Amino acid sequence: MPEILEVEMYRQAALPIVGRRVRSFQTDDTIVVKEALPIQTLVGSRVREVARHGKLLTIHFENGSIDLHFGMAGRIIVDGRSPIDELVYGASSNDRWIRFGIEFDQGFLAITDPRRFSRVAASRVHDDLGPDAFNPDLCDVVRRHLPKRGNIKGVLLNQGVVAGLGNMLVDEVLSRSRVDPRRDIATMKPQLIKKVFVTVVSVLPELLERGGSHMGDLAAELRKPGSGCPYDGHELARATVAGRTTYWCPRHQK
Numbered sequence: 244m245p246e247i248l249e250v251e252m253y254r255q256a257a258l259p260i261v262g263r264r265v266r267s268f269q270t271d272d273t274i275v276v277k278e279a280l281p282i283q284t285l286v287g288s289r290v291r292e293v294a295r296h297g298k299l300l301t302i303h304f305e306n307g308s309i310d311l312h313f314g315m316a317g318r319i320i321v322d323g324r325s326p327i328d329e330l331v332y333g334a335s336s337n338d339r340w341i342r343f344g345i346e347f348d349q350g351f352l353a354i355t356d357p358r359r360f361s362r363v364a365a366s367r368v369h370d371d372l373g374p375d376a377f378n379p380d381l382c383d384v385v386r387r388h389l390p391k392r393g394n395i396k397g398v399l400l401n402q403g404v405v406a407g408l409g410n411m412l413v414d415e416v417l418s419r420s421r422v423d424p425r426r427d428i429a430t431m432k433p434q435l436i437k438k439v440f441v442t443v444v445s446v447l448p449e450l451l452e453r454g455g456s457h458m459g460d461l462a463a464e465l466r467k468p469g470s471g472c473p474y475d476g477h478e479l480a481r482a483t484v485a486g487r488t489t490y491w492c493p494r495h496q497k
């Protein structure tokens with residue numbers, strides 16, 4: 244599933260479209276593109292910027308903007324190339340899975356998505372999103388978004404608290420911070436909460452460098468019953484926490 248790191252790779256892959264003029268939009272998939280008309284009005288407009296906030300990618304044109312959400316399995320294709328060959332949960336670049344496309348005066352951008360959870364729409368104001376997880380000042384700016392209670396895993400997954408973290412990144416952050424994902428934030432001292440967000444800030448560039456959110460120490464291949472902790476070998480615990488399948492080490496995460 245594309246988390247903030249994958250969408251950041253999509254953003255970087257899309258940078259070559261800046262300055263190009265739109266020749267046409269492919270908007271016929273009515274599940275992925277609910278309202279095509281506001282998008283079609285941007286034909287003839289040039290791309291000014293490709294921006295990202297959390298897992299949301301926004302293409303700014305001269306005359307408006309569109310938001311791209313990649314759902315569970317959406318991938319971006321720019322000029323025939325994808326920045327990631329395969330998501331951990333399996334997408335493919337099969338042509339019949341193209342759900343949205345932009346043809347420019349030169350080249351094209353497309354979204355492929357076998358599961359059709361991607362969404363493309365004219366931009367709106369996203370005041371429901373917390374600060375971007377890549378924000379270097381995250382520890383300070385996240386404070387006013389923190390809830391008083393609730394398990395820490397759910398807090399980190401809440402896009403209104405911090406935008407961009409998904410299931411695998413949150414498990415990685417909590418493993419490195421030595422915090423049990425079920426622990427209620429009400430029981431955590433401010434220093435420990437700060438440690439969790441310091442870890443977010445340090446882990447993202449590291450895993451971006453390694454190649455994605457599945458490349459943590461608590462790697463994708465360890466996410467199965469019977470796996471050992473990458474740090475101390477203790478058998479990992481597994482449960483549904485905050486609605487998501489969660490792995491953690493009962494020995495070093497308290």
Ligand SMILES: [Zn+2]
Pocket residue numbers: 472473474475476477492493494495496
């Ligand atoms: Zn451990």
